[in-house]
Structures are given as C-alpha cells and as structure tokens.
Amino acid sequence: xxxxxxxxxxxxxxxxxxxxxxxxxxxxxxxxxxxxxxxxxxxxxxxxxxxxxxxxxxxxxxxxxxxxxxxxxxxxxxxxxxxxxxxxxxxxxxxxxxxxxxxxxxxxxxxxxxxxxxxxxxxxxxxxxxxxxxxxxxxxxxxxxxxxxxxxxxxxxxxxxxxxxxxxxxxxxxxxxxxxxxxxxxxxxxxxxxxxxxxxxxxxxxxxxxxxxxxxxxxxxxxxxxxxxxxxxxxxxxxxxxxxxxxxxxxxxxxxxxxxxxxxxxxxxxxxxxxxxxxxxxxxxxxxxxxxxxxxxxxxxxxxxxxxxxxxxxxxxxxxxxxxxxxxxxxxxxxxxxxxxxxxxxxxxxxxxxxxxxxxxxxxxxxxxxxxxxxxxxxxxxxxxxxxxxxxxxxxxxxxxxxxxxxxxxxxxxxxxxxxxxxxxxxxxxxxxxxxxxxxxxxxxxxxxxxxxxxxxxxxxxxxxxxxxxxxxxxxxxxxxxxxxxxxxxxxxxxxxxxxxxxxxxxxxxxxxxxxxxxxxxxxxxxxxxxxxxxxxxxxxxxxxxxxxxxxxxxxxxxxxxxxxxxxxxxxxxxxxxxxxxxxxxxxxxxxxxxxxxxxxxxxxxxxxxxxxxxxxxxxxxxxxxxxxxxxxxxxxxxxxxxxxxxxxxxxxxxxxxxxxxxxxxxxxxxxxxxxx
Amino acid sequence: xxxxxxxxxxxxxxxxxxxxxxxxxxxxxxxxxxxxxxxxxxxxxxxxxxxxxxxxxxxxxxxxxxxxxxxxxxxxxxxxxxxxxxxxxxxxxxxxxxxxxxxxxxxxxxxxxxxxxxxxxxxxxxxxxxxxxx
Numbered sequence: 001x002x003x004x005x006x007x008x009x010x011x012x013x014x015x016x017x018x019x020x021x022x023x024x025x026x027x028x029x030x031x032x033x034x035x036x037x038x039x040x041x042x043x044x045x046x047x048x049x050x051x052x053x054x055x056x057x058x059x060x061x062x063x064x065x066x067x068x069x070x071x072x073x074x075x076x077x078x079x080x081x082x083x084x085x086x087x088x089x090x091x092x093x094x095x096x097x098x099x100x101x102x103x104x105x106x107x108x109x110x111x112x113x114x115x116x117x118x119x120x121x122x123x124x125x126x127x128x129x130x131x132x133x134x135x136x137x138x139x140x141x142x143x144x145x146x147x148x149x150x151x152x153x154x155x156x157x158x159x160x161x162x163x164x165x166x167x168x169x170x171x172x173x174x175x176x177x178x179x180x181x182x183x184x185x186x187x188x189x190x191x192x193x194x195x196x197x198x199x200x201x202x203x204x205x206x207x208x209x210x211x212x213x214x215x216x217x218x219x220x221x222x223x224x225x226x227x228x229x230x231x232x233x234x235x236x237x238x239x240x241x242x243x244x245x246x247x248x249x250x251x252x253x254x255x256x257x258x259x260x261x262x263x264x265x266x267x268x269x270x271x272x273x274x275x276x277x278x279x280x281x282x283x284x285x286x287x288x289x290x291x292x293x294x295x296x297x298x299x300x301x302x303x304x305x306x307x308x309x310x311x312x313x314x315x316x317x318x319x320x321x322x323x324x325x326x327x328x329x330x331x332x333x334x335x336x337x338x339x340x341x342x343x344x345x346x347x348x349x350x351x352x353x354x355x356x357x358x359x360x361x362x363x364x365x366x367x368x369x370x371x372x373x374x375x376x377x378x379x380x381x382x383x384x385x386x387x388x389x390x391x392x393x394x395x396x397x398x399x400x401x402x403x404x405x406x407x408x409x410x411x412x413x414x415x416x417x418x419x420x421x422x423x424x425x426x427x428x429x430x431x432x433x434x435x436x437x438x439x440x441x442x443x444x445x446x447x448x449x450x451x452x453x454x455x456x457x458x459x460x461x462x463x464x465x466x467x468x469x470x471x472x473x474x475x476x477x478x479x480x481x482x483x484x485x486x487x488x489x490x491x492x493x494x495x496x497x498x499x500x501x502x503x504x505x506x507x508x509x510x511x512x513x514x515x516x517x518x519x520x521x522x523x524x525x526x527x528x529x530x531x532x533x534x535x536x537x538x539x540x541x542x543x544x545x546x547x548x549x550x551x552x553x554x555x556x557x558x559x560x561x562x563x564x565x566x567x568x569x570x571x572x573x574x575x576x577x578x579x580x581x582x583x584x585x586x587x588x589x590x591x592x593x594x595x596x597x598x599x600x601x602x603x604x605x606x607x608x609x610x611x612x613x614x615x616x617x618x619x620x621x622x623x624x625x626x627x628x629x630x631x632x633x634x635x636x637x638x639x640x641x642x643x644x645x646x647x648x649x650x651x652x653x654x655x656x657x658x659x660x661x662x663x664x665x666x667x668x669x670x671x672x673x674x675x676x677x
Numbered sequence: 678x679x680x681x682x683x684x685x686x687x688x689x690x691x692x693x694x695x696x697x698x699x700x701x702x703x704x705x706x707x708x709x710x711x712x713x714x715x716x717x718x719x720x721x722x723x724x725x726x727x728x729x730x731x732x733x734x735x736x737x738x739x740x741x742x743x744x745x746x747x748x749x750x751x752x753x754x755x756x757x758x759x760x761x762x763x764x765x766x767x768x769x770x771x772x773x774x775x776x777x778x779x780x781x782x783x784x785x786x787x788x789x790x791x792x793x794x795x796x797x798x799x800x801x802x803x804x805x806x807x808x809x810x811x
Binding site: 496 | 753777
C-alpha cells in the first residue's frame with residue numbers, strides 16, 4: 001500500500017508541476033476547458049459600439065481591385081465622416097506612396113506630352129489628399145508588429161502617451177522588434193495609432209492584444225487607441241490585485257494578462273457588425289449606424305484578408321476581432337486569469353489528492369468514487385460560475401485528472417492488497433487442507449482392518465471404525481495376533497489436534513507394537529516401555545489416553561489395562577450392561593513411572609466389549625448438547641444383540657445423526673469385540 | 678477468533694501464602710492457548726514467591742483433552758520447582774473427566790476452595806474465611 005501511496009503522491013506533484021509549467025499538452029486541455037465555457041455561454045452582443053466598414057467582394061467588384069487609389073479611400077473617409085462617427089480606426093497599412101498619384105502616373109506613361117506631365121507633377125499627391133481627409137476626421141491608423149526592424153520605419157511608432165500609475169516594470173509584455181506603419185504624411189494627419197496584430201500561436205484567437213512593446217515604446221492596440229481618441233481621455237496603467245496590471249480608460253479598468261493581452265469574451269460572428277464600403281461610397285447607408293460609433297475599416301474580400309478562428313470555432317475576419325474587443329470593453333465584460341488562480345488550482349489539486357490518499361483505502365469503492373465525482377462536479381460548476389459571474393477563468397480539468405489519477409492508483413493498490421489477502425487466505429486454507437489431509441492419511445493408513453485379520457475366525461469377532469474430525473485428532477486403534485491363541489487390541493486418543501497429533505499418534509502406534517511384542521503381552525510392562533519411548537520424543541508434551549487388552553480366544557480370559565481412557569462398556573450375554581473399572585492411572589505422557597495395573601476377567605460366550613474414545617460421548621449437537629454416556633449406553637443396549645460390526649455401525653450412525661449439521665470436533669473411534677468360543 | 682477470550686477468564690486472589698485462581702468458561706482446543714498465557718505469569722510469580730496455587734474450577738463448564746494438557750503442563754512446572762498446585766470445586770462434568778482420565782492422580786482434587794487452602798496452610802484458610810466473613 002505504501003508504494004501505491006507514494007505513486008499517487010508522485011502523480012499529484014507531477015500534475016501540479018505540469019499545471020505550473022504548462023507545456024503544450026497541458027495548455028491544450030486547459031484551452032479546451034476555457035473554450036467549452038465560451039461555447040456554453042457565448043457573449044451576447046447587446047450593444048453595438050463598433051461598426052465595420054468592410055471592403056468586401058461587392059466593393060471590389062464595383063470599384064476595382066485592391067489597392068484602391070488613395071483618393072477613393074479619402075472619399076470613403078469623407079463619406080463616413082459625413083455621419084459623424086466617434087472615431088475611425090483603419091485596419092490597413094499605407095506603407096508605400098500611392099502609384100495612382102499624378103506624378104507617378106506621369107512617370108508611368110512616358111508617351112505623355114511634357115507640359116501635361118509637368119502639370120501632373122505639380123498636382124498634389126493622392127497621399128496628400130488622403131492625409132487631408134484624415135485631418136478632417138478622427139482617424140486612428142494601424143501599426144503591424146514585426147519580428148525585425150523594417151528599414152523604412154527605423155524608429156518606434158509614435159504611441160499615445162500613457163499615464164503610468166504603477167511603479168513596477170511591465171517586463172513580460174509581448175515584444176516586437178520592428179513594425180510597419182503608414183507613410184509619415186498620413187501618420188501626421190492621424191489622431192492615434194494602434195497595433196492591428198493579433199497573433200495566436202495555435203491559430204485560435206482566445207486573447208486580444210491590448211498593449212505590446214514595439215522597439216522601446218509601449219503601443220496600445222487599435223481598439224484601445226480608438227477608445228482613447230473617442231473618449232478624449234488618457235490610457236493609464238494601474239496595479240491590480242495579485243500582482244497583475246490593468247489598463248484604465250474613461251472609467252473602465254481592464255485586467256491585463258502579463259503579456260499585455262486580454263481574454264476575449266467571445267461573441268458569435270454577426271453580419272450586423274458590417275456595412276459594405278460600396279454602400280457607404282454610394283450614400284446608401286443608414287447614417288444612424290455610423291453616428292457616434294467607433295468605425296473600423298477593414299478588408300473582408302476573398303483572398304485579401306486574414307480569417308481568424310475564434311474560441312467558438314468560427315472563422316471570422318480579423319477586423320471583427322477588433323470590433324469584438326471594443327464591444328467587450330464597452331460592456332465591461334472582463335475576463336481574466338490571474339496568476340493567483342493557478343496557485344489556487346494547485347492547492348485544490350494537492351488538498352483533494354492528499355484526502356484521496358489518506359482516506360480512500362478506508363471507504364468502499366463506490367463511495368470513494370461518488371465523493372470524488374461530487375467534488376469534481378463542484379470544481380467544474382465553480383469554474384463555470386467563476387467564468388460567468390466573476391469573469392475569472394478556472395481550469396478544473398487538471399484538478400480532476402490529478403484526483404482521479406491518484407484515486408485510480410490508490411484503488412489499484414487496494415485491489416492488489418485485497419487480491420494478495422485473498423490469495424494468502426486461499427493458500428493458508430490450501431496449506432491447512434494439505435496438513436489435515438496429511439494428518440488423515442497418516443491416521444487412516446495406519447489402521448488395520450480387523451475383518452482381514454480375523455475374518456475367518458469363528459471364536460471371536462472384532463469390528464472397528466474411526467471417523468476423523470475435520471481438524472485431525474489423534475485417535476487410533478490396533479489389533480493383531482500376539483501368538484497362536486492370544487489377540488491384542490487397543491484404542492488410543494492423542495491429545496491435541498493437527499499434524500503434530502497425527503505424527504505423535506503414528507510414533508505411538510509403532511512403539512506400541514514393539515512394546516507389546518517385547519513384553520510378550522504383559523500389559524503393565526508394555527505401558528512402561530511405551531511411556532519411556534514416548535517421553536524421549538515428545539516436544540509438544542502431548543499425551544495419550546490408552547486402553548489395551550489381550551484376549552485368550554480359547555479360554556475367554558480378557559486382560560485389560562487403562563491409562564486415562566474412558567472405561568469401555570461390557571454387554572454380558574445375560575443382558576447386563578456394565579462399564580469396566582476406571583483407568584488405573586493418568587494418560588501416558590502426563591507423569592513418569594506411574595505403576596499402572598492390569599485387570600483380568602473371564603468372558604462368557606456372547607459377551608461383547610465396546611471400546612470408544614471421548615469423540616463419542618463428547619459429540620455435540622446443533623444446540624451444543626453432548627451425546628453423553630447415558631445415550632451411548634442406551635444405543636449399545638439396543639444394538640448389543642447384533643454382531644460387532646452392526647453394533648459399531650449403529651453407534652456410529654447414532655453419533656452422526658446426533659451431531660448432524662455440526663462439524664465433528666474430535667475423532668470418533670469405536671471398537672467392538674465379541675467372544676464366542 | 679476473538680471469542681476465544683470471551684469464553685475463558687482467569688481471576689487471581691491471594692490468601693496468605695496461597696494464590697487462588699478462579700477459572701471460568703470452557704477450556705478446550707480454542708481457549709487453551711489463552712488459558713496458558715494467562716496462567717503462565719501467575720504460576721511463575723506464585724512459584725517464585727513460594728505460594729501454593731489453587732485452581733478454583735467452580736465456574737469452569739467444560740474441559741477437553743487439550744484443556745487437560747494445560748493442567749498437566751502446570752502440574753509439571755509446579756513439580757519441577759517443588760511447588761504445589763491443586764484444583765477445587767469441580768463441576769460434575771469436569772469432575773467426571775478428571776476421574777475418567779485419572780487426572781485426579783496428577784492434580785489433587787478438593788471439594789471446596791477452603792479444603793484446598795487448608796491443605797496448603799492454616800493461615801491461608803483463615804485468611805480466606807476472614808475475607809468471606811467480611
């Protein structure tokens with residue numbers, strides 16, 4: 001389990017590090033989460049502060065291909081200005097002198113008469129005419145950030161002065177080494193200039209530029225500078241909570257990301273944002289759509305403009321991004337991702353992860369998953385709520401991944417542990433079973449079969465049965481010819497259970513035979529010999545209760561000896577039923593050198609002796625009651641008219657019936673002798 | 678298998694130079710290890726202190742051959758250290774088991790605790806009686 005805890009902890013740290021470092025795959029998932037917020041709740045376009053005068057296919061078809069003569073652009077500016085817009089932002093660059101200027105035309109047409117050419121050269125340039133149109137209105141010109149300095153524009157663009165209300169350097173702003181802008185004459189006539197670049201590393205515009213560094217100066221975006229010109233205010237850079245920067249303008253405060261971008265609260269593409277340049281030029285436009293608006297001029301004609309993919313998955317003209325940004329600023333719909341949010345996410349990831357590691361093994365699988373899922377749902381809903389109402393982006397995906405990853409590892413650990421436990425249980429059970437089987441095999445394999453030994457003899461009969469308990473005890477019985485007319489038989493019970501008892505029983509049984517033969521049937525001597533043999537190899541300090549007898553089959557003389565064993569029952573032919581004398585001493589192995597005494601009696605024809613172990617009297621029924629000596633006497637009394645094997649069978653059946661439904665706690669051993677001679 | 682403990686308990690009481698241990702429950706294969714580990718320290722302390730030991734079996738309901746082995750081991754230890762251990766107040770069934778197995782020859786059996794204490798010393802017996810009286 002420890003290994004799995006470490007692995008889960010490692011995964012959490014890795015997930016946390018990934019969230020902070022945010023390599024491309026992490027960014028991919030994070031963007032997917034943020035895009036899903038936008039797609040679930042795209043911004044509604046409530047106000048229309050901006051309008052796009054688009055140089056569309058229709059305009060190009062009617063007015064000729066781009067670039068148009070600057071006079072036509074000047075005409076467009078004048079036509080727009082007619083409707084009193086707040087500001088005109090131009091998402092275009094006029095970097096080269098116009099080739100339609102009169103002097104250029106004179107150069108381009110060498111066949112022209114000289115005085116005509118001189119007149120043309122004396123005429124003002126079209127660029128000059130455009131500059132004059134600019135001067136008649138509020139124009140903000142576009143500036144394009146470039147990766148290298150362009151030889152035509154070696155100096156940074158002339159950006160609007162900003163009011164620096166922060167002491168900290170904005171050293172993480174997006175930086176362009178060089179830029180492109182319009183001709184100096186046009187620049188001078190403009191009221192402002194702003195960046196028209198919106199770079200998107202993966203092609204999806206999620207954030208729009210608000211400020212960037214071009215060379216050494218900080219330049220606002222086209223939209224921001226249009227807002228500045230329209231409001232007549234100043235752009236101020238302010239400090240915000242959690243170490244962020246903001247842009248303040250005309251009562252608005254816009255949270256900036258560190259690179260000078262602002263998260264777009266993306267709205268759907270809307271044709272109502274657009275009006276065709278051709279309609280404006282022909283005077284066919286509704287003037288109220290332009291009056292007091294921030295007007296953007298951009299190209300949407302096919303093949304000429306750049307399409308941009310938004311977070312909503314729509315391909316929109318680049319100029320529409322500027323319009324959307326203006327709308328968002330007007331609606332005051334901030335969207336930001338403060339750096340602090342990341343640390344909050346990492347903290348959540350680690351806290352939840354630690355909870356998973358600490359608690360998941362203690363509860364059931366379903367509950368753990370339900371709890372983790374509920375917690376994750378709260379995070380997801382919290383993220384959505386934060387997006388909707390606070391305008392703060394929260395990424396719950398990596399938190400969830402971290403949690404569920406850690407949970408999966410912990411779960412694997414729990415499974416492996418329970419697997420191992422079950423396997424161990426199975427193995428233990430199998431080992432025990434094997435041990436029990438071994439015990440039973442030892443036990444059963446050593447028992448003689450009386451009917452094989454004495455089956456043909458008419459003078460006496462011996463029957464025996466041994467039913468081993470589940471946990472092997474150490475009962476055994478023995479019977480063999482001592483000589484031509486004497487039969488030895490014995491019943492014994494080793495204390496204890498299991499393999500040790502079975503092995504001790506096996507040893508006892510082998511000592512028994514040699515002791516009997518060595519003592520030539522002298523029972524006290526036999527017990528003494530056995531006792532000293534057993535004392536030498538009895539590490540478990542087990543003992544044996546032991547009943548042994550020698551029958552002279554000719555005379556019916558029965559000599560018995562008893563070491564701590566239950567006294568056998570004797571059913572006389574005359575119908576009386578008695579127990580033999582009780583044991584003359586304790587079981588073998590309990591004391592040393594005890595002087596056991598033998599008893600001798602003469603049997604009458606038909607007398608039957610029943611020897612048993614305490615597995616019979618101490619058999620237990622389902623309610624916990626003992627079979628008992630009384631019941632045993634009754635069963636014996638009823639069955640003693642039969643042959644020994646029938647008596648053994650009857651007693652065995654009675655015990656089994658009595659203890660039906662319970663597991664036998666001890667071996668049941670029965671031996672019955674009948675003398676007939 | 679926590680029920681082992683629940684069915685076998687051992688309560689000590691000292692009377693002068695005698696230690697009376699009241700055994701209750703069942704003493705069989707399942708409980709004999711509990712009994713042995715509970716008995717061990719008492720036995721060692723009492724033998725070291727030269728106290729006689731009385732096992733009061735009034736509350737002992739049953740003893741199996743595994744239980745008898747525990748008694749045997751206690752008797753062997755007492756004998757090896759020249760101590761004295763007896764049993765008293767056996768229930769009929771336990772008494773029968775002692776008789777059948779002839780453990781009455783291994784451990785002296787007394788009808789009552791007071792008889793057993795009397796056999797150890799007069800002081801122990803009178804301490805017992807005064808405690809009973811109070």
